[in-house]
Amino acid sequence: MKKLTELTSLEMVEEFLEKHEMSLLYFSTPDCSTCHAILPKLRELLDEYPLIHLGHIDASQLKAVAEKFLILSAPIMLLMIDGKEYVRGDRFVRFELLKEKLDQIYNLYTS
Numbered sequence: 001m002k003k004l005t006e007l008t009s010l011e012m013v014e015e016f017l018e019k020h021e022m023s024l025l026y027f028s029t030p031d032c033s034t035c036h037a038i039l040p041k042l043r044e045l046l047d048e049y050p051l052i053h054l055g056h057i058d059a060s061q062l063k064a065v066a067e068k069f070l071i072l073s074a075p076i077m078l079l080m081i082d083g084k085e086y087v088r089g090d091r092f093v094r095f096e097l098l099k100e101k102l103d104q105i106y107n108l109y110t111s
Contacts, residue, residue, distance in 0.1 A: 002038075002046040007055045010064050017083050020053040022109065027059040027066065027076040034091050035075040041095060042077065048099075049106050052079070052095065 007013045007025075017023060026042065028035030039056075046052055059066040059074050069078060069085075079087035079102070088099050 002043040002054050004043060005055045005062060007057050013057065013065050016055045017080055021082055022051045023053045023055055023080045025057060025078045026081060027057045027074055029058065029060040029070045029074045032074050037041050038075055038093055045095060049102060051110065
């Protein structure tokens, strides 16, 4: 299962994005059952993409980060490449479609 890095400040998020060329930021809240159901599936899917690093943000605790990335609800996932957003997914995750997008972007990026 993909390693998960807990990001607990705006500075940590910025450092995480700077350190990793490809990353996926996962925004959730503690009382969100959908958030808790999606995360294990997401971690399993990301095992297929060794260059994508997974960062987790509690949107209820880090409002400044949520505002910076325009997070209005949870869960939200953002695929970031070189600090720029390439894919945004929300609570209605279709893992087949997400996998297609990740395959496409990952293959372009790594070829």
